[in-house]
Amino acid sequence: MTASAHGSPSQPRVVYLDANATEPLRPQAREALLEAAELEGNPSSVHRAGRMARALLEQARDTVAQAFEVAPLNCIFTSGGTEANVLAMHGLGHGRRFLVGATEHDAVRKGAPAGADVAVLPVEASGQVKLDCLEQALAASDVPAFVCLMLANNETGVLHPVAEAAALCARYGAHLHVDAVQAAGRMVFSVPQSGVGSLAISGHKMGGPKGAGALLLAGPAPARLQPLFEGGGQEQGRRGGTQPLPAIAGLAAALSASLQSPRDLSGLRNTLEEAAQKAGAKVCGAQAPRLGNTSSLILPGRKAQTQLMRLDLAHICVSAGSACSSGKVAYSHVLQAMGFGEQAGEAIRVSLPWNVQEEDIHHFVQAYERMAQSATPALGL
């Protein structure tokens, strides 16, 4: 973390454990971002300045495509993860029925075109999709399906059995789209080896700047897809609008950095979880394979909102379920789908950033224990 984030001696140390909301900017991404911002050309221009910008854009495309083993022309840059997911659902899902995992992010849960036939795929108590239900749903109709499953869940870190799901989809002629926004950069993943049809990523969840994401397509290069908006025909006519080169260059640099020097955070995460469990917490999805940085902790009888406030006042940044634009804390649909009932409103998410330090875990545990030991609240909000 930077010096300012740690604070001066007079300022209390701020502990940032909300990486799944956004990762701190990686130094390599910052460098690439500034370098790209210095270029004056538009990547679509034919002149010298345009060519320099285009070269940088295509370099970024090569990097990202290579990381997921797709052809460079099958990497479509977007404004972020939401747009990448929605572009896949609209651009590839036309005429298909949608099968959407119950624990998907709202970008996907609300991403299908208006009037589309959407069914929800239930999950096990562990948070993993019920493969038998997926197969039943695939077999239930001759209309080809468009299946949406996330690689790693944003709240629990739980990994879906994507390769198995992909095999089922292949058998029934269904397209499998994977939201890899949380997993990208945190684990190695190959589109052709896993058999998925498309994959969405986001720059700032990997330590890049906010404002860029990408949709990666299996299939022929360049694969066809209906754009959400045509504009000037950028991205092979699949995504109109001038590319935000600094954000894209930063995305590519962040992805490279995260894959070149991977950091296993599960040891620190386990230390944190053991302490939290001793204090009375329940860990959600612990029985399933998970991302190493993510922990979803229920503290029975304590509303998520109050937990967030208490930890924030102790200078610890974590989050809960999902926050709407007004900032109020909503119930977690993910934990509800996993069968936690009312306790879905009593969970916080702790997600360790790439630059987390042991001291951060220590600070969190101290504040969490104090919170768990304090008098239980009256009912109400």
Added chain:
Amino acid sequence: MRILVAMSGGVDSSVVAARLQAEGHEVVGATLQLYDARGAAKKGACCAGQDIRDARAVADRLGFPHYVIDAERRFQDSVIERFADAYAAGETPVPCVACNQGVKFTDLLGLAKEIGADAMATGHYVRRIEGPQGAELHRPVDSERDQSWFLFATTRDQLEYLRFPLGDMPDKAAVRAEAEKYGLLVAGKPDSQDLCFVSDGSYVDLVESMHPEMAGAGEIVDASGNVVGQHEGVMRFTVGQSKRLGNAARLNGERQMVVGVEPASRRVIIGPRAHSFVDTLRVRDVNWLVDAPPEGLSCRVQMRAREVPRPAHIIPTPKGALVQLTEPAMPAPGQACVFYDGTRILGGGFICRTESATAA
């Protein structure tokens, strides 16, 4: 100390937050989201989307943490539904009392304690004075903005924990001037008025949508059940009112007024104004801010939001209190009857309907 300030986004609670911070307290701001900001929230009323934004801007400018608290479900259950149900039962409710009593001084106050705050402050115009027997609740200095009647249900425990820094302000201009001094952009923001949760003052539509049986025209009858006129909806009538009675406003040369409302049959019952006043009424859910003597006490009572208090004698009963008025009056069921000794609130309760009066 750490103080949670309930911030509506208006000038009053913003000044409270700014002043407490200037005094050196650790201020934590909280704004209740009571309904979806994209819904039909009323312009100029409390806690819509713009108000949350304003509250946040004040907190950001002054550099203290601010949180938006989701109270939509609680507000719907404890205020809006009770409001509609009271009308359906023939009463004229005071939803602001229910909101202060429940969402604000029970729920938000509980949250303040849970996050380790030593006190909770609001922008209400009312005074809290430390007395020999603990905190006392008084009318504010600025009688134009007196909110004490709406706060009678504040319990003694709640009062110990609460702070009302604006109770001593001489007038609204002084509050706005103080907001200017702190550089708050909300200094010139218009005051909120009336019910925050209905648009264009149409609480009639809201209640009728929740209780469709109340919608539509009905009969005006006298005490013997003779039909003496027609009306456009029972929601528009409160006990004691003489308006909107049309030709029935005067019968046999005597001025008439509403003496009862029967939502189920959509009937409005009237009686002669000169003979319908009562000198005794019962109140329920009484909150005492003093130790009530069993033999009762003499004081003044205020039975409407804006009226001059009148002398009365109050006798505590097992389920409420009996109020004996010196001069007869026409209390409206569902409204608050608040007991005052000078500026001080001694207690208060909700006015019972006559048929349920024996229950109190």
